[in-house]
Amino acid sequence: MPTSQLLPRRAAAQVSDALADTRVVLITGARQTGKSTLVRVVAGDRLAERRDLDRAQDRAAAIADPVGFVDSPELLAIDEIQRVPELLLAIKASVDEDPRPGRYLLTGSSRLFGLIAAPDALPGRMETVELWPFSQGELDGEPDGFVDAIFALGPELRHSSTVTRADYAARIIRGGLPEATSREDDRRRQRFLDAYVQALIDRDVRQLSDIQHKGELRRLVRLLAARSATIVAPNALESALGLSRPTIVRYLQALEEIFLIKRIPGWSRNLGTRATAAPKLIFVDSGIAANELSVEARALLRPGAPFGPLLESFVLSELARQLTWSEQLVELSHYRDHSKAEVDAVLENRSGQVVGIEVKAASTVGLDDFRGLRRLADRLGDDFIAGIVLYTGTSTLPFGDKLRAMPVSALWQTSSPERA
Missing domain, CATH: 3.40.50.300 (P-loop containing nucleotide triphosphate hydrolases)
Incomplete structure (x- = not known):
C-alpha cells in the first residue's frame, strides 16, 4: 500500500x-x-x-x-x-x-x-x-497487540485470518522502510533498497569501524541474508569471505550498530549461559533481506524458495518492534538444547513467565511442529504460559495443553487487552 x-x-x-x-x-x-x-x-x-x-x-x-x-x-x-x-x-x-x-x-x-x-x-x-521500520499494524491501521494479549490470555487467545500465503510473501518483500513501502513498482523499490544498503556501507559503517574491504562487506550482507533466521558463527564465514574471524566479528558488530541486522540471543534460565549462547541473526527489515536474495513475491512461493527463513525473520522482527511499545516488559530470545530441540522465539517477562513461538511457512500444522515447544513446556512447568505455532493457515487450533496453532497475522491484528 x-x-x-x-x-x-x-x-x-x-x-x-x-x-x-x-x-x-x-x-x-x-x-x-x-x-x-x-x-x-x-x-x-x-x-x-x-x-x-x-x-x-x-x-x-x-x-x-x-x-x-x-x-x-x-x-x-x-x-x-x-x-x-x-x-x-x-x-x-x-x-x-x-x-x-x-x-x-x-x-x-x-x-x-x-x-x-x-x-x-x-x-x-x-x-x-x-524506532523500527513500519510494523504491519502501523501500515494497516491494526492494533499490534499480540505480545500483551498472549501474556494476558495465554492459550485462551483466539484469532482467525483471511491473510493468504501470497499476501504474507508480498508483505515480506515490501518490508517496512517508509520510502520502500511508498513505491508500488517492484523495480523502483529494488533500486531504492540496493542504494540504501550501499549507502549504509559507504557512509555509516565507515564511521564505526576501520573498513578495509568494502567489497567483502557487501558480500557479507548478501551471505547473511541467505542465512537469515539461523545461528551465524563468525568462524563459519571465514572461508566463504576470505576474511579473518576478528574482522568478521567487527563487521557484524558494525552492521548491528547501524540497525541493518539484529542478533537474537539464546535463551537460558542461567544468565551466564544466556550471555554466551550463540545468537540467531535476523534483518531489521525483511524487504532488505529479500532484496539481497534477489527474490520477488511470486517466486517466494515456489518450491525451494527461502519462504520459511524469510517468514521467520519477518515474524521475529515484528515481535522485536512490538516489544518497544508493549505494556509487558519482555525479552526476546531463541531456544536450542543439547538434543537440538528448538523454539524460534522465546518471550520472557519480568516475572519469569514464558511464551514460546514457532514459525511455519505451511498452511497446515502437525504434532511434530510442537516438539521444541513441548520440551520447553516440560522444562518450565507453571512458568510456561503458552506455546504458539504461527502458520499461514486461517484458524486457531488446539494441539494439547497450552499449545495452539495460530495464523501469523495474529501478530498485528490482535488487540492488547489494555487497549480493548
Missing part, C-alpha cells in the same frame, strides 16, 4: 512521555525509518530549533563550538548526533546546569554507545526510544 499519508507511529507516545520527565531523549534506529518526521510530530510548537548534523554547515559549527551549538533555552532537536559525538559532553554540562525535562531531542542512526569516538555520554540523563 502507498504510504504518502503520514501514518501514526507507536513510538510517538513513548517519546512524549519521555520528554515530560527526562532531560534528553534519543530516538535511535535505522536510517529513513522516520525519526526526523517523528521529531516534528511529537515536538510540535515546543521545538525551538532543529539542527541536522548530516548538513556540512551544521556539522562544522558543532565541531567548532560545541557549547554554543547546544545552547538553547527551549527544546532543541539535533538530528544524526552520532556524526559529532563530542556534542554529548556539551549537552551533559548543559542539562546538569539546567535539569528541566525536555531539554534535548536527539536522533541517531547508529547505536550511540557503540561509537568509537563517543565520550562518556549521558548516564541517568537520557532515555532512548528505538
